[in-house]
Amino acid sequence: MAQGTKPMLVGAGRRDEALVSGRPWRARGSGLLAAVAAAFTLLQLLLVRPSLGLGWDEVVYVSQVGTDAPAAFFSAPRARGVPLLVWPIASWSSSTVLLRVYLAVLSGLALYLALRAWRHLFPARVLAAAGALFATLWVTLFYGPQAMPNLWVAFGALLCVGCFVRARLDRLDDRAAWGVLVGAALMSWMRPTDAVWVTLPLLVLIVAARHWRLGAALATGLAAGGIQWIIEAYVSYGGLRERLNEASRIQGDLGWNLAVDDQLRSLVGNTLCRPCDVATPHVSVYAWWFVVPLLAAYGLAVAVRAGRTARTLIPLACATTAAFPYLFLIGYAAPRFLLPAYALLAIPVAYAAFNLVTAPNGRWRPAVTAVAGLALVGHLAVQYTVLDRTVDRTTASRVEWARSAAELHRLGVRPPCLLTGHEAIPVAYYTGCHSGSMGGHNGNITRAEILETARRLPVGALTAPGRTPPGHARDWKLHRLDGMDVHIAPAPLAGGTA
Known part of the structure; x- marks a missing residue:
């Protein structure tokens, strides 16, 4: 195993396949991913601190199932995924500290499981690096222990897309098909509209390649997670179209709105930039934002040369569609909106980074x-x-x-x-x-x-x-x-x- 590991970092075609499967990967790879996930949980508890009080949006979600106060008004864009997520704690305890610890541990576990979905596609060290890159973004750490939906959409996206690529490459991988279903359900459960944007490239591939089995799994997951939101639309808003229109109105009437500059300015720590009239931060704050697409493009180029295009192109495509509405269709910004895109981009970025720092013979x-x-x-x-x-x-x-x-x-x-x-x-x-x-x-x-x-x-x-x-x-x-x-x-x- 030790002698064959190095070429894996440069996408050396067939040799990769033997190195990302089997018992050796499970023993060493699982340990690496578990270490990243544990560090993610620990950093949340140390840097964000469990004593942090509930924020505005958290209050809305937690109050739906909590006992401290009556349920707050639940507006059209919101979904019931977060209330259900926090219900095991909020339904009987008013302790914010306990809720934060619970969410920190749960988000660490979710990161581990989402990364494992890619275990037959990339080396363990690449996946561990991808997880570390994503988990050390300030916005990821900040929202890890919070009762908010966007990070959970990101975990669902990683799980769904990784399992989709696996199932596409190996039609006998039944677990992967179930992973597609669960990941899609998690996304739709948290934010149904985000789930649709993330999965658009997958839906196109399903139709183009006639992957009807995968299509059934994806459709079932989206429906299972979003059915409550749709039923609520007819019960409380007069129909699905009416709820979507109301959600659009609350979000400033969705349409062509160039919000790239707003998102860039929000990187300085503005959790909600509406209106985003703050000054552009120092270049050191947003430099990574421009490096990430370049690294992802390089990772795709390396993957194409190695004959591993799909496993890099598909997450890139899903990251693009996930980010599109928040960069071009909404008139304000919040860094958490782009968490699903960041999670998906972390895979090709880590792949590119390892190919940059290692030579074709595997040496640093x-x-x-x-x-x-x-x-x-x-x-x-x-x-x-x-x-x-x-x-x-x-x-x-x-x-x-x-x-x-x-x-x-x-x-x-x-x-x-x-x-x-x-x-x-x-x-x-x-x-x-x-x-x-x-x-x-x-x-x-x-x-x-x-x-x-x-x-x-x-x-x-x-x-x-x-x-x-x-x-x-x-x-x-x-x-x-x-x-x-x-x-x-x-x-x-x-x-x-x-």
């Missing part, structure tokens, strides 16, 4: 290896810096919500209660209240309903500091909170009930 190229090592160290330093600042900034905002909730409790706003207005969803969750909005993306209540509720329950209208409250709350008593104002309705009538 000292000069190239040294340059690559220095570049990697610099890249990791930048990723850590961005992650550290992002964690500090988000921690501060969530501490403010918790302080506001404590102050609202002191002022008599206790469950059952209602909060409306500025940042009502997260503050209401921390307070244990219902949240409401008279308009916008989360519109779910009318002025009359607010006033009716105020006769029975404590009600507060939140505004940004110094801003004018809505008309119905202008006579309510003003209190200054941590980073916001609240106008509290007169005490409910005696004997009022929830």
Whole structure:
């Protein structure tokens, strides 16, 4: 095994096939992938920290199954995958620390299983490097322990595409067909529209090559994960088309929108860049963003020469379609949107990197290896810096919500209660209240309903500091909170009930 391992790094055709299968790979390869996955989990716990409070979107997802507060408004683009993911913990425990640890461990396990899906296609060291490259991006680490869907779409994409390539090369690989189904279901379960974009190249290949067995597995997975979202569309939105239109409206009316520059600016740690009017960061922050496509293209060229085109071209194609809507069809940016593309690109990028640092005879190229090592160290330093600042900034905002909730409790706003207005969803969750909005993306209540509720329950209208409250709350008593104002309705009538 030791003598035959080196040529594998340069895609040496048939010799690769013997080296990526069988018992030797399982013993050594599984250990490498497990080490990467364990390091990923450990880094999440050390750098992101389990004490980080729940964010705005997390509040929406966790509140659907949690016991701390009433369920927040669930808008059209969202899917029920994350609530189901966190249900084993959130349904009985209010501990954010426990939830973070659970998600960190689960995401590490998911990374390991997703990488293993490629075990008959690439050497273990290439897959371990791909996993390490993806897992050390600040955005991957940041969202690893969070109750958000995008990273889980990325894991599903890795699993689905890897198993698709395996099943395409070996029609007798039944496990691969099941992997296609499970990966597609996971993606569709988390974000149905993202699942469609990721799998577009696979659907084209299925039709072109008449891989009907794979087509059945892929279609079944997409349907199994998305059926609840589709049923909910007819029950709550008047139909699938209506839900898609509403989702488009909430996302700023999907159409031709060049968001490449917005995504680039968001790399500095802006978890949501809407509008993205921040300055372009230093080149060191986004340099990797331009290196990755070049390395992926080189990896494809090497694969073509070695007769291994499909296993590199297919993930590249799926990464391209996964990124397309977030680069060209949406008018704002969030780094997490591109996680599925990053995960798929990691495979050909790692393959290219090993071919750059090793000669055709398998020996290391000292000069190239040294340059690559220095570049990697610099890249990791930048990723850590961005992650550290992002964690500090988000921690501060969530501490403010918790302080506001404590102050609202002191002022008599206790469950059952209602909060409306500025940042009502997260503050209401921390307070244990219902949240409401008279308009916008989360519109779910009318002025009359607010006033009716105020006769029975404590009600507060939140505004940004110094801003004018809505008309119905202008006579309510003003209190200054941590980073916001609240106008509290007169005490409910005696004997009022929830």
